[in-house]
Amino acid sequence: xxxxAPTPIGERVEIGAAPGVQPVLEIRDLSIAxxxxxxxxxxxxxxxxxxxxxxxVGLAGESGSGKSTLALGACxxxxxxxxxxxxxxxxxxxxxxxxxxxxxEQNAKQLRELRWxxxxxxxxxxxxxxxxxxxxxxxxxxxxxxxxxxxxxxRRDRLASLLDLVGIPRERLKSYPHExxxxxxxxxxxxxxxxxxxxxxxxxxxTTALDVVVQREILAEIAELQxxxxxxxLFITHDLSLLLEVADRIAILYGGxxxxxxxxxxxxxxxxxxxxxxxxxxxxxxxxxxxxxxxxPGSPPDLRSIPPGCPFQPRCxxxxxxxxxxxxxxxxxxxxxxxxxxxCPFEMPDASGVVASSAxxxxxxxxxxxxxxxxxxxx
Ligand SMILES: Nc1ncnc2c1ncn2[C@@H]1O[C@H](COP(=O)(O)OP(=O)(O)O)[C@@H](O)[C@H]1O
Ligand code: SF4
Ligand SMILES: [Mg+2]
Numbered sequence: 476x477x478x479x480a481p482t483p484i485g486e487r488v489e490i491g492a493a494p495g496v497q498p499v500l501e502i503r504d505l506s507i508a509x510x511x512x513x514x515x516x517x518x519x520x521x522x523x524x525x526x527x528x529x530x531x532v533g534l535a536g537e538s539g540s541g542k543s544t545l546a547l548g549a550c551x552x553x554x555x556x557x558x559x560x561x562x563x564x565x566x567x568x569x570x571x572x573x574x575x576x577x578x579x580e581q582n583a584k585q586l587r588e589l590r591w592x593x594x595x596x597x598x599x600x601x602x603x604x605x606x607x608x609x610x611x612x613x614x615x616x617x618x619x620x621x622x623x624x625x626x627x628x629x630r631r632d633r634l635a636s637l638l639d640l641v642g643i644p645r646e647r648l649k650s651y652p653h654e655x656x657x658x659x660x661x662x663x664x665x666x667x668x669x670x671x672x673x674x675x676x677x678x679x680x681x682t683t684a685l686d687v688v689v690q691r692e693i694l695a696e697i698a699e700l701q702x703x704x705x706x707x708x709l710f711i712t713h714d715l716s717l718l719l720e721v722a723d724r725i726a727i728l729y730g731g732x733x734x735x736x737x738x739x740x741x742x743x744x745x746x747x748x749x750x751x752x753x754x755x756x757x758x759x760x761x762x763x764x765x766x767x768x769x770x771x772p773g774s775p776p777d778l779r780s781i782p783p784g785c786p787f788q789p790r791c792x793x794x795x796x797x798x799x800x801x802x803x804x805x806x807x808x809x810x811x812x813x814x815x816x817x818x819c820p821f822e823m824p825d826a827s828g829v830v831a832s833s834a835x836x837x838x839x840x841x842x843x844x845x846x847x848x849x850x851x852x853x854x
Pocket of ligand 1 (some may be wrong): 509511516518536537538539540541542543544545556557778
């Protein structure tokens with residue numbers, strides 16, 4: 476890649492999560508539903524999430540857990556039948572000032588000014604997100620024209636240097652999206668996202684559609700660009716093992732609710748929620764020893780009728796009667812000196828995730844297991 480030397484993913488500096496730092500993006504108590512003929516489907520429920528300046532926050536969860544709805548809803552990019560039921564999304568970029576603006580209260584013109592310029596999104600499918608009948612030059616140029624006043628030369632130079640930034644030859648400015656490989660299209664999306672220097676970039680499964688080699692190249696490039704340009708990233712993926720390498724902090728979403736939040740090290744080595752443990756056991760580790768993978772039995776909850784208590788209960792190997800009555804607030808994990816929090820009030824018997832065999836029946840169903848209590852909440 477020209478302009479930016481690739482470095483291994485994972486050499487990250489811990490930034491942004493320091494106490495007292497004002498978040499650049501703050502999602503507060505956000506709830507979003509889809510109105511369907513079979514009733515309201517609650518895709519996001521009471522989510523709180525902060526993104527500090529220059530921080531990379533990962534959002535992980537199975538398909539259908541509400542990741543895209545949360546990200547798109549926070550930027551007001553959802554269309555009916557989606558309804559934002561409640562919450563606030565405060566953006567405090569340098570150009571906006573410390574008081575910030577509530578994105579959920581902005582009018583259409585104000586939203587146009589915020590998008591790309593302040594908050595940009597890289598979607599999973601560049602083929603769908605790029606306009607197939609416009610050359611790369613014209614669609615990237617549209618973003619520049621909407622937000623910056625540039626002379627012809629400045630505009631031409633900026634377009635060329637944006638392609639340099641993501642390692643695409645400048646002559647590709649003349650190409651149409653279908654003339655590019657999948658990896659190149661995704662790089663064009665990243666260049667477009669960075670075109671007018673946003674402070675927050677939301678990446679919704681930006682590499683999921685790509686093969687593993689290209690995926691890792693692009694991840695390394697994103698990490699390098701982020702370090703160089705210092706934008707904050709909300710990185711969404713179903714692949715938690717990938718987030719462990721790129722994110723400063725990780726949020727785990729399940730059935731539209733946050734189940735665990737902590738820095739990558741805590742999520743990896745001091746996993747507090749059984750669902751997070753299940754996700755970790757579902758993916759191979761790139762660097763760790765070979766081990767057999769275990770999926771999570773069962774399927775995600777029906778979001779039209781979420782039962783009270785813990786939504787993970789039907790699939791949880793530690794489930795007990797009290798789980799049906801817990802309230803889903805995030806609790807501090809005992810012993811954590813950072814903001815590591817979990818929605819499970821019980822401590823897993825073995826923090827490494829190794830379950831005592833007596834906890835499972837031959838059919839794999841949970842039997843009551845003696846668990847200690849997390850935090851100060853009782854069920
Ligand atoms: N337009 C829609 N109408 C009805 N339900 C939707 C719509 N879009 C998404 N959903 C539902 O909302 C839930 C969350 O979806 P989504 O945010 O796409 O999850 P993720 O990005 O984690 O895969 C899923 O149950 C999905 O079926
Ligand atoms: S132990 Fe109970 S509360 Fe904790 S994740 Fe399992 S079902 Fe949910
Ligand atoms: Mg999605």
